Amino acid sequence: MIWAPSSAQxxxxxxxxxxxxxxxxxxxxxxxxxLIADEIPPGYLGAFTDDPADxxxxxxxCHRLADEGLLTVAWPKEYGGAGGSVWEQTVxxxxxxxxxEPRGAQYMGLNWVGPAIMAFGTDEQKQRFLPPIAAGDVxxxxxxxxxxxxxxxxxxxxxxxxxxxxxxxxxxxxxxxxAEMAQWCVLAARVGTATAKKHEGxxxxxxxxxxxxxxxxxxxxxxxxxxxxxCFFDDVWAGPDEVLGGVGNGWSVIxxxxxxxxxxxxxxxxxxxxxxxxxxxxxVPELLRARWARALVDVRVARLLAYRAVREQxxxxxxxxxxxxxxxxxxxxxxxxxxxxxxxxxxxSLEAGADAPVAGAVEDHWRYAQAATVxxxxxxxxxxxxxxxxxxxxx
Amino acid sequence: xxxxxxxxxxxxGAGAARAFASLGGLDAARRAEVDPAERGRSVARALEALxxxxxxxxxxxxxxxxxxELCRAAGRVMLPYPVVPLLLxxxxxxxxxxxEGRLRVDHGDLFDEWRVATVDGRAQAAKPASSRLATKLGPxxxxxxxxxxxxxxxxxDVAFHLTLSAWLVLGVIERxxxxxxxxxxxxxxxxxxxxxxxxxxxxxxDAAVGVEGLRELCRFTLWRLFADPERCQPDALAVRLHALxxxxxVLRTTQQLHGAAGLCDEYDISILCRHVQPCLRLPFGSExxxxxxxxxxxxxxxxxxxxxxxxxxxx
Ligand SMILES: Cc1cc2nc3c(=O)[nH]c(=O)nc-3n(C[C@H](O)[C@H](O)[C@H](O)COP(=O)(O)OP(=O)(O)OC[C@H]3O[C@@H](n4cnc5c(N)ncnc54)[C@H](O)[C@@H]3O)c2cc1C
Numbered sequence: 001m002i003w004a005p006s007s008a009q010x011x012x013x014x015x016x017x018x019x020x021x022x023x024x025x026x027x028x029x030x031x032x033x034x035l036i037a038d039e040i041p042p043g044y045l046g047a048f049t050d051d052p053a054d055x056x057x058x059x060x061x062c063h064r065l066a067d068e069g070l071l072t073v074a075w076p077k078e079y080g081g082a083g084g085s086v087w088e089q090t091v092x093x094x095x096x097x098x099x100x101e102p103r104g105a106q107y108m109g110l111n112w113v114g115p116a117i118m119a120f121g122t123d124e125q126k127q128r129f130l131p132p133i134a135a136g137d138v139x140x141x142x143x144x145x146x147x148x149x150x151x152x153x154x155x156x157x158x159x160x161x162x163x164x165x166x167x168x169x170x171x172x173x174x175x176x177x178x179a180e181m182a183q184w185c186v187l188a189a190r191v192g193t194a195t196a197k198k199h200e201g202x203x204x205x206x207x208x209x210x211x212x213x214x215x216x217x218x219x220x221x222x223x224x225x226x227x228x229x230x231c232f233f234d235d236v237w238a239g240p241d242e243v244l245g246g247v248g249n250g251w252s253v254i255x256x257x258x259x260x261x262x263x264x265x266x267x268x269x270x271x272x273x274x275x276x277x278x279x280x281x282x283x284v285p286e287l288l289r290a291r292w293a294r295a296l297v298d299v300r301v302a303r304l305l306a307y308r309a310v311r312e313q314x315x316x317x318x319x320x321x322x323x324x325x326x327x328x329x330x331x332x333x334x335x336x337x338x339x340x341x342x343x344x345x346x347x348x349s350l351e352a353g354a355d356a357p358v359a360g361a362v363e364d365h366w367r368y369a370q371a372a373t374v375x376x377x378x379x380x381x382x383x384x385x386x387x388x389x390x391x392x393x394x395x
Numbered sequence: 396x397x398x399x400x401x402x403x404x405x406x407x408g409a410g411a412a413r414a415f416a417s418l419g420g421l422d423a424a425r426r427a428e429v430d431p432a433e434r435g436r437s438v439a440r441a442l443e444a445l446x447x448x449x450x451x452x453x454x455x456x457x458x459x460x461x462x463x464e465l466c467r468a469a470g471r472v473m474l475p476y477p478v479v480p481l482l483l484x485x486x487x488x489x490x491x492x493x494x495e496g497r498l499r500v501d502h503g504d505l506f507d508e509w510r511v512a513t514v515d516g517r518a519q520a521a522k523p524a525s526s527r528l529a530t531k532l533g534p535x536x537x538x539x540x541x542x543x544x545x546x547x548x549x550x551x552d553v554a555f556h557l558t559l560s561a562w563l564v565l566g567v568i569e570r571x572x573x574x575x576x577x578x579x580x581x582x583x584x585x586x587x588x589x590x591x592x593x594x595x596x597x598x599x600x601d602a603a604v605g606v607e608g609l610r611e612l613c614r615f616t617l618w619r620l621f622a623d624p625e626r627c628q629p630d631a632l633a634v635r636l637h638a639l640x641x642x643x644x645v646l647r648t649t650q651q652l653h654g655a656a657g658l659c660d661e662y663d664i665s666i667l668c669r670h671v672q673p674c675l676r677l678p679f680g681s682e683x684x685x686x687x688x689x690x691x692x693x694x695x696x697x698x699x700x701x702x703x704x705x706x707x708x709x710x
Contacts, residue, residue: 002444002445002446002449003407003445003446003447003449003450003458003461004446015397015456016397016399016400016401016402016404016460017397017398017399017400017401017456017460017614017617017618018396018397018618019396019398019615019618019622020396020622021396022396025396087396094700098700098701269700272699272700272701273700273701275701275703276699276701276702276703277701279703279704280702284689289686289689290682290685290686290688290689291685292689293633293636293685293686293688293689293692294636294640294685296633296692296697296699296703297612297633297636297637297688299699300612300615300633300699301608301609301611301612301637302608303699303700304398304608304611304612304614304615305604305607305608305611307396307398307611308398308607308611311397311398311399322607325603325604325607328600328601328604329604329608380597382600383596383597383600383601384593384596384600386599386600386603386604387596387597387599387600387603388596390572390576390599390600390603391576391580391590391596391599
């Protein structure tokens with residue numbers, strides 16, 4: 001076979017090997033940056049700081065995005081979204097994460113709770129739950145992990161006992177992000193007795209957090225206030241209309257949720273912005289020039305691996321291994337960049353808040369980066385997925 | 396936005412892989428080590444049959460992608476031939492990237508006239524001036540002697556050289572991971588295949604992350620060479636740096652997973668690890684490349700979501 005340049009030029013349609021997101025996405029990025037500049041105070045570090053005003057900023061910002069039609073850019077039109085492409089969705093995720101997620105806890109509702117309800121919900125559930133998410137009115141939390149069910153999530157023991165036409169749920173959840181401020185929870189519980197197949201019987205419930213029998217206790221951590229919580233469910237009622245995706249079908253919902261989460265958090269974008277902001281404000285220390293250059297390359301590689309996973313989504317053939325590879329790269333890049341920036345700050349690394357370098361953003365990033373390789377499935381679990389793919393049937 | 400290769404380029408690469416397989420795969424490298432003249436015979440003929448001499452990666456993005464795939468296929472068997480220099484000929488003379496001192500070039504003896512350029516684009520003519528090093532790590536490495544400066548700077552050609560040599564390294568490490576997977580799947584210790592040990596699985600997973608990351612970066616960099624030809628030097632240095640660093644970890648891991656066998660020429664991994672060394676060491680290794688990259692970013696910026704380096708690169 002000989003390379004025949006003339007035949008190559010006849011390629012028609014969308015061009016290959018083109019990393020330009022296109023005019024619409026570029027315009028979207030510009031609009032989002034402008035809105036952030038207008039609405040978000042400089043030095044904003046997200047909704048979960050010690051200052052309650054920061055949470056209000058996030059709530060206001062979500063309403064503003066909803067007014068502009070930008071909150072649900074990637075949702076299908078039939079659910080009130082703009083039907084944007086996966087690349088426009090990527091732009092939204094990048095700009096939000098880069099700027100300390102000014103949507104606060106609502107990104108979860110938008111990224112996966114809403115889409116899971118679209119995929120698994122009844123018509124009535126869609127009508128009831130999707131509009132408030134799209135309007136920026138509601139915070140959801142994710143009640144999956146338990147004290148004895150972390151990586152091995154399928155061994156969860158929270159139980160749902162039949163009671164009349166509904167259920168009574170009892171058990172404990174842990175590490176539940178934003179549970180204290182959430183109005184609703186996607187709760188994984190087990191129906192029936194555990195069988196040899198641990199995935200069977202797991203059922204997903206949509207329950208309001210103010211229902212009788214639910215109590216929440218914040219867990220002090222190196223992350224922001226309100227971030228991690230324990231939730232106790234004591235004989236909590238759930239109606240038949242509050243089951244998502246059918247009794248015993250919870251594992252499919254969980255898989256879908258985790259797949260969304262794995263590509264949904266585009267940590268490379270904040271790394272990118274902080275490297276840029278630090279260099280702009282303080283300059284790159286001579287000692288770190290080479291390491292800084294490496295960090296820029298790592299950020300680029302992480303971004304491209306994330307794009308590969310998005311591309312597979314776009315083509316309708318997402319593979320678990322691709323998403324896991326992206327997550328391995330993105331989360332470790334997050335920690336490496338956090339380290340480079342701390343090396344650059346030297347003894348000022350220990351300072352926090354508005355008076356610290358880059359208004360405390362580097363210190364905040366370092367703390368959260370430590371959680372990157374644990375949250376939504378540890379990197380060890382991602383390595384298991386990747387090696388299973390590599391070894392295929394050989395093992 | 397579409398990070399996929401043009402299908403023609405992928406097909407061309409697949410054709411190249413078949414051609415190199417019929418040379419015996421890595422056996423071509425083994426034979427060349429015994430009889431270096433073999434390079435100018437069967438290997439040169441195979442490249443000619445592929446029309447590699449008609450393929451100019453600088454012509455257009457499709458040709459560049461085809462060239463990338465050709466280099467990747469060559470890397471998978473560590474083809475004993477200067478494929479990247481061949482693809483970047485000017486007036487018949489292949490291009491090598493050299494350091495400030497010695498003009499040390501892999502397979503330098505295969506052409507009488509060379510064009511050599513430093514990373515900053517200063518070019519000169521050169522011709523072979525020594526016999527082959529004939530060492531374990533540089534079997535075909537030859538020193539050239541300068542033949543007078545050339546007025547035309549070689550910035551763009553150097554960027555292509557750095558990028559295509561990263562594609563070649565991609566082929567090497569991709570194959571290295573496949574070899575390691577085969578080996579640990581077949582080799583039994585403690586009554587079970589090595590692949591059943593999680594420590595082994597995790598090393599393979601990390602190696603795969605390295606390979607996939609370099610693959611995406613290679614593709615992206617080719618696009619940059621056409622999208623922003625004036626400011627692509629940092630991109631080319633970036634992919635070169637990433638290729639060097641990924642190769643170091645992936646080759647170390649995959650050779651280690653072979654145990655003692657990994658050091659023996661009977662095993663393909665050993666040939667890959669030895670024969671790729673000139674590509675990794677010439678003109679210089681990762682530390683200097685990182686410093687060159689830092690300088691280039693400061694001068695020209697670095698394409699990303701937010702501005703880096705030179706102010707002019709804001710975008
Ligand atoms: C910031 C943050 C936010 C979170 N938010 C939520 C939330 O909103 N809702 C929710 O439900 N959960 C949440 N989680 C929980 C998260 O999903 C779990 O922490 C995660 O799945 C790991 O479980 P674990 O912490 O129990 O660790 P464990 O499973 O106990 O693991 C401990 C260590 O052992 C390793 N390990 C475990 N099994 C294996 C194995 N088979 N082979 C090799 N190594 C293994 C792990 O990789 C890890 O390094 C959050 C966690 C964090 C850090």
